[in-house]
Amino acid sequence: MWHADRTGTVVAAALQALGALSGIGVVLASKLALDAVLDAPSASSVSGTLVLALAVLAAVVAISSSVGVLQSQQQRILGERVTQQMWRGVLRACAGVPLVTWESTSFLDRLERVRNNALSRPASVVSSVLGLAGGLVGLVGMVVALAALDPLLVPTLLVVAVPVVALNRLSSRLEFRFAVRTNPLQRRRLYLKVVLISRPNAAEVRAFGAAPHLLGRHGDADADYLADLVPHVRRRQGLGLLSTLVSALGLAATLVLVVVLVQHGRLSLSEAGAAAIAARLLGGQMTTTLTAMSTLNEAVPFLADLESFLDDAVTEESLRPGRPLDRALTLRDVSFAYPDHEPAVREVSISLPRGSVVALVGENGSGKTTLAKVVAGLYAPTSGSVSWDDEPAAGHDLRASVTVLFQDFIRYQMSARDNIVLADTRRPVEEEHVRAAARSAGIDEALAALPSGYDTMLGQELEAGSDLSGGQWQRVALARALYRDSAVVVLDEPTAAMDPRAEAALFGDVRSMLAGRTALLISHRFSSVRSADYIYVMDAGRVAEEGTHDELVALGGTYAELYALQAAAYLD
Numbered sequence: 001m002w003h004a005d006r007t008g009t010v011v012a013a014a015l016q017a018l019g020a021l022s023g024i025g026v027v028l029a030s031k032l033a034l035d036a037v038l039d040a041p042s043a044s045s046v047s048g049t050l051v052l053a054l055a056v057l058a059a060v061v062a063i064s065s066s067v068g069v070l071q072s073q074q075q076r077i078l079g080e081r082v083t084q085q086m087w088r089g090v091l092r093a094c095a096g097v098p099l100v101t102w103e104s105t106s107f108l109d110r111l112e113r114v115r116n117n118a119l120s121r122p123a124s125v126v127s128s129v130l131g132l133a134g135g136l137v138g139l140v141g142m143v144v145a146l147a148a149l150d151p152l153l154v155p156t157l158l159v160v161a162v163p164v165v166a167l168n169r170l171s172s173r174l175e176f177r178f179a180v181r182t183n184p185l186q187r188r189r190l191y192l193k194v195v196l197i198s199r200p201n202a203a204e205v206r207a208f209g210a211a212p213h214l215l216g217r218h219g220d221a222d223a224d225y226l227a228d229l230v231p232h233v234r235r236r237q238g239l240g241l242l243s244t245l246v247s248a249l250g251l252a253a254t255l256v257l258v259v260v261l262v263q264h265g266r267l268s269l270s271e272a273g274a275a276a277i278a279a280r281l282l283g284g285q286m287t288t289t290l291t292a293m294s295t296l297n298e299a300v301p302f303l304a305d306l307e308s309f310l311d312d313a314v315t316e317e318s319l320r321p322g323r324p325l326d327r328a329l330t331l332r333d334v335s336f337a338y339p340d341h342e343p344a345v346r347e348v349s350i351s352l353p354r355g356s357v358v359a360l361v362g363e364n365g366s367g368k369t370t371l372a373k374v375v376a377g378l379y380a381p382t383s384g385s386v387s388w389d390d391e392p393a394a395g396h397d398l399r400a401s402v403t404v405l406f407q408d409f410i411r412y413q414m415s416a417r418d419n420i421v422l423a424d425t426r427r428p429v430e431e432e433h434v435r436a437a438a439r440s441a442g443i444d445e446a447l448a449a450l451p452s453g454y455d456t457m458l459g460q461e462l463e464a465g466s467d468l469s470g471g472q473w474q475r476v477a478l479a480r481a482l483y484r485d486s487a488v489v490v491l492d493e494p495t496a497a498m499d500p501r502a503e504a505a506l507f508g509d510v511r512s513m514l515a516g517r518t519a520l521l522i523s524h525r526f527s528s529v530r531s532a533d534y535i536y537v538m539d540a541g542r543v544a545e546e547g548t549h550d551e552l553v554a555l556g557g558t559y560a561e562l563y564a565l566q567a568a569a570y571l572d
């Protein structure tokens with residue numbers, strides 16, 4: 001809170017203290033007014049003291065009410081600043097964690113918990129911290145005022161506070177356990193919501209008429225959640241009622257004590273009146289303090305969760321400059337396993353000599369994309385080594401020097417230019433570089449012809465922009481990959497969405513498109529693959545065959561079989 005907004009914190013704290021102190025003012029002014037009434041010689045006479053006491057009373061009540069109004073708005077700004085700061089931390093952590101962390105369900109569970117709970121807490125924590133500070137000031141002031149009237153009045157109220165605090169703590173712990181327990185269910189509900197409300201899914205959901213089934217599953221998840229929520233809420237309601245009952249008993253006991261003290265002549269009538277008002281106000285301060293404490297108690301495990309999430313999400317150092325490749329990028333006996341899974345890549349050795357186009361083929365699930373992510377430094381091998389010009393290459397070096405075009409690339413809802421330059425935001429944007437990349441990817445003319453040229457917003461999700469076809473989006477993604485001037489480029493199904501003419505144009509002249517870069521090409525299209533300098537055939541995570549197209553066809557193995565199948569399909 002202090003880091004997010006210092007001035008705001010001071011102003012909010014000052015308002016809180018003012019509010020609490022005005023409560024004490026109310027007690028003192030009430031006593032003055034009662035004294036003036038009780039001391040008056042006759043019921044009809046109005047003394048100057050009474051007028052003064054009433055004026056002070058009106059002023060402190062006015063101050064206390066105005067403080068409330070100012071406080072709630074002030075806390076909104078402070079709450080927003082604190083929430084923004086928390087979000088910045090989470091976004092940075094998410095952007096910085098290694099890719100493999102995203103494959104772990106426990107990370108996704110924690111992220112969901114942080115997103116759902118921890119991030120909504122800071123705003124309430126802000127008001128609770130301030131409420132607690134103000135409440136404590138008021139509480140101490142009120143206890144002092146009561147002790148001044150008669151010290152016997154204090155212990156009753158303080159004894160009551162012990163069980164009330166304990167009940168609040170118990171209630172808060174129940175809340176954290178509930179959140180941890182229902183986390184997987186929350187993720188399932190969110191997933192189904194996203195499937196049903198996101199634009200890219202709208203067409204397929206309609207085409208299969210899947211909406212009723214998906215709505216049903218979402219409804220089931222909702223029902224499961226409610227089935228857990230209702231008894232949880234009942235338990236918390238019970239604890240809340242018990243705590244209120246104990247507080248009310250405390251107040252009642254204090255009031256009885258006031259009467260007894262008056263009967264024994266220890267308190268005058270005006271003191272008794274002031275004590276009754278103080279006890280009532282003290283009750284209010286206790287409620288404020290306890291509510292603030294219970295919100296804080298409730299927030300503590302969530303915030304600890306957030307903190308450990310931020311600490312554990314070791315962020316990586318910023319991107320380094322890429323290195324040129326002089327000889328080759330080589331993988332030796334590389335294996336990789338996703339967390340809690342059998343290896344997806346097993347003892348693979350491949351080499352990408354400088355300036356070559358090397359292809360990776362194989363059936364679905366044979367490990368091509370996983371291997372490509374190892375080559376790009378996105379996954380660290382579980383065993384084996386990756387070397388760059390015969391020197392061991394660390395993940396961050398590979399990420400700086402290898403560019404990947406994924407099959408499921410991102411369609412950024414940004415301008416056409418931003419969609420391309422995002423690949424390398426460190427270098428100043430030069431129109432010629434942008435257009436050269438777009439030309440190589442065969443999309444320059446189409447982008448230039450958009451209503452505002454390269455400044456045209458692509459996609460329709462954020463504003464009414466110009467949407468592109470699947471193949472055009474893929475070319476924009478290819479332009480992005482080419483804009484980043486790295487020595488090695490991995491192209492994972494780069495032409496999957498392109499028409500035959502576009503694909504032929506791209507692969508007819510693939511070497512001029514690559515402009516000297518070394519390329520690892522993943523494709524199921526043998527028409528594209530056959531022109532590669534060298535081909536690796538993967539099967540169940542291993543390299544099963546390797547060689548040039550002609551060598552592999554002559555070998556008569558898996559490659560020859562798959563090639564013959566595809567060729568036959570065209571000839572039939």
Ligand SMILES: Nc1ncnc2c1ncn2[C@@H]1O[C@H](COP(=O)(O)OP(=O)(O)OP(=O)(O)O)[C@@H](O)[C@H]1O
Nearest residue numbers: 103338341344362363364365366367368369370371
């Ligand atoms: N995130 C993941 N977590 C666990 N296992 C995964 C994950 N991604 C892929 N796998 C498994 O790893 C294996 C290799 O997958 P990979 O995506 O590398 O195959 P691929 O050859 O690229 O397939 P395709 O041709 O279908 O793109 C598969 O068995 C797959 O089930």
